[in-house]
Amino acid sequence: YLVGVGRADCTGPVAQVPLMGYANPEQVGEGLLSRLYSRAFIVADPEHSRRVVFVSADIGMVSQRLRLEVLQQLRSKYGELYGQHNVILSGTHTHSGPGGYFQYTLFWITSKGLVRPALSSIVNGIVKSIDIAHENMKRGRLFINRGTVENSQINRSPFSYLENPESERNRYSSNTDKEMVVLKMVDEDGHDLGLISWFAVHPVSMNNSNHLVNSDNVGYASYLFEQEKNKGMLPGEGSFVAAFASSNLGDVSPNTRGPFCANTGESCDNPQSSCPIGGAAMCMARGPGNDMFESTRIIGQNIYLKAKELYEKASQEVTGPLSSAHQWVNMSDVSVELNATHTVKTCKPALGHSFAAGTIDGVGAFNFTQGSVEGDPFWDQIRDQLLGEPSNETKACHKPKPILFSTGEMTWPHPWHPDIVDVQIAAIGSLAILAVPGEFTTMSGRRLREAVKNEFESHGTQGMNVVIAGLCNVYTHYITTYEEYQVQRYEAASTIYGPHTLSAYIQLYRGLAKAIALNATEELPCGPEPPLFNVTNLTLLPALSAENAPANKNFGDVLEEVGREYREGEVAEVTFVGANPRNSAENATEHNFLTVEKYSNISSSWHVVLNDASWDTRFYWSKGSGGQSNVTIEWHIPASTEPGVYRLRYFGHYKRRVGLLRTITVPFEGSSSAFQIT
Secondary structure: OEEEEEEEEOOOOOEEEEEEOOOOOOOEEEEEOOOOEEEEEEEEEOOOOEEEEEEEEOOOOOOHHHHHHHHHHHHHHHOOOOOOOOEEEEEOOOOOEEOOOOOOOHHHHHHOEEOHHHHHHHHHHHHHHHHHHHHOOEEEEEEEEEEEOOOOOEEOOHHHHOOOOHHHHOOOOOOOOOEEEEEEEEEOOOOEEEEEEEOOOOOOOOOOOOOOEOOHHHHHHHHHHHHHHOOOOOOOOOOOEEEEEOOOOOOEEOOOOEEEEOOOOOEOOOOOOOEOOOEHHHEEEEOOOOOHHHHHHHHHHHHHHHHHHHHHHOOEEEOOOEEEEEEEEEOOOOEEEEEOOEEEEOOOOOEEHHHHHEEOOEEOOOOOOOOOOOOOHHHHHHHHHHHOOOOHHHHHHHOOOOEEEOHHHOOOOOOOOOOEEEEEEEEEOOEEEEEOOOEEOHHHHHHHHHHHHHHHHHOOOOOOEEEEEOOEOOOOEEEOOHHHHOOOOHHHHOEOOOOOHHHHHHHHHHHHHHHHHOOOHHHOOOOOOOOOOOOOOEEOOOOOOOOOOOOOOOOOOEEEOOOOEEOOOOEEEEEEEEOOOHHHHHHOOOOOOEEEEEEEOOOOEEEEEEEOOOOOEEEEEEEOOOOOEEEEEEEEOOOOOOOEEEEEEEEEEEEEEEOOOEEEEEEEEEEOOOEEEO
């Protein structure tokens, strides 16, 4: 094969934009823990000029809007080379990245609309990562390996899982998929190029009280692997690219100590995930660490160490033809043949009452609980008045789900949920990547993989390695099994196309697998194209206005100085006169907010040893009144730090008023005093 890898920043605005994942409008960005990256991998077959592109981006999920804009840019740059058929865009599912990059109305509610700078940052980052991979294509080889990851996940809806047939459950040793699949890429001389790991775990080690943009546990695993391979480079730099991509993580939590009542400390591992005092809002899962930062590192390190071991030992080479199959499908109207006599249908999208309950990783609002198969007359009446009552047809189709939001029947100012959904498989030799548009639960993923593997075998293609890549191309929430759907916990209430959603996807992906096996992908109908709504920027974000420094101070001046000396394990901290970090995101494609610099006696100059992509630094922005704000930079000094003289620097942009109506953006910087590490 020809192989190319690339990585590009896609962080976007780290302040004031709500973070995407927990649907908590209070959880807005106030700084940066680690940068977000798009990681692109291109594999080409020199013989038949076929290509496959796989992108894993450190974002909550890929939205339809995001995909359509990326495809538009690729078409204008590369013509027919890269298109919807052979480009897979997957989100890692971090819950700590900026939101606002959706065109469907439901997602506007918690992300303050469509936030153009957030959307543009991700589009440009993804395209740039593909550009870099495209420019770096060289002859290479691929190897695959798989192994078990321990102590890194629990099933967060075990009572739903138990609804699956006992005979089916008995075939598996665990109620989560512990298997990691690693695809290793080297050039023809055996030099490392990169890897993709697929492993099913929610990146929710950082909980919904976090306000720092970061890539969570899987992003920390990428960071460790890339730091290990790109020796001597700053984080985010260097040619080796390590993607830790999402899989069938729908019911899988990294918070391994399980759910406890925040007020009393007792377990709330019950079908309703509810506490005796305080109800469901008090029931929260705990990670393995003392706080969310430590839990993120522990889970991320576990995942990294297993991937490293699998990478080093990978010996099974991937060879054979490249192929990709893609269709657009109207998921609100799919007929599924369950057997010769029985046909069922999917439904117009709708969310159930338990959607509002959230999960033990991020609880919901008011008094909603998981496992509601009855509606609540109080909320139903409010809904009927504000948004309209669901039609009888939709109610009947979704049974036993009590509908909270009949999103498929809500069209103001645009549709609330997608009808047109991408289904896609890319085959690289013996590896089949199923790009799924949402969050499959553990058992849903097992059924899908098995069905696709059997389909390949029935057409003479033996021994396929089938992996699920999650959160691809368009976001459609969750996909539970029919049995899990019956008990209506959060994942089932969020299975938006009704009880037969999984059966429909299995039918569709089998069709794609058959086309690949019979070399008939050209004959697949494209399906109905998804809409691109005419909305470019519609947001409740505060406008960026002129800013001020306090009297007798300038932007970048130190307000609270660092200490004189520190030891390993301590935190160096400095506070500056700051400005809104959104100014920087909207003016520079790649901007570093901070550096840690070490003084060299030999050259009598300062050298950058860390940037803001480092997991040891934290950048906090706090807005004051009268156009003033502060920035605090922390460096959590790790055990391996060389003694010496250091300083912390801050780089920002502020808005200055010129004339009555115009403002200009002015760059500035600040530096702490020098301090000693002993």
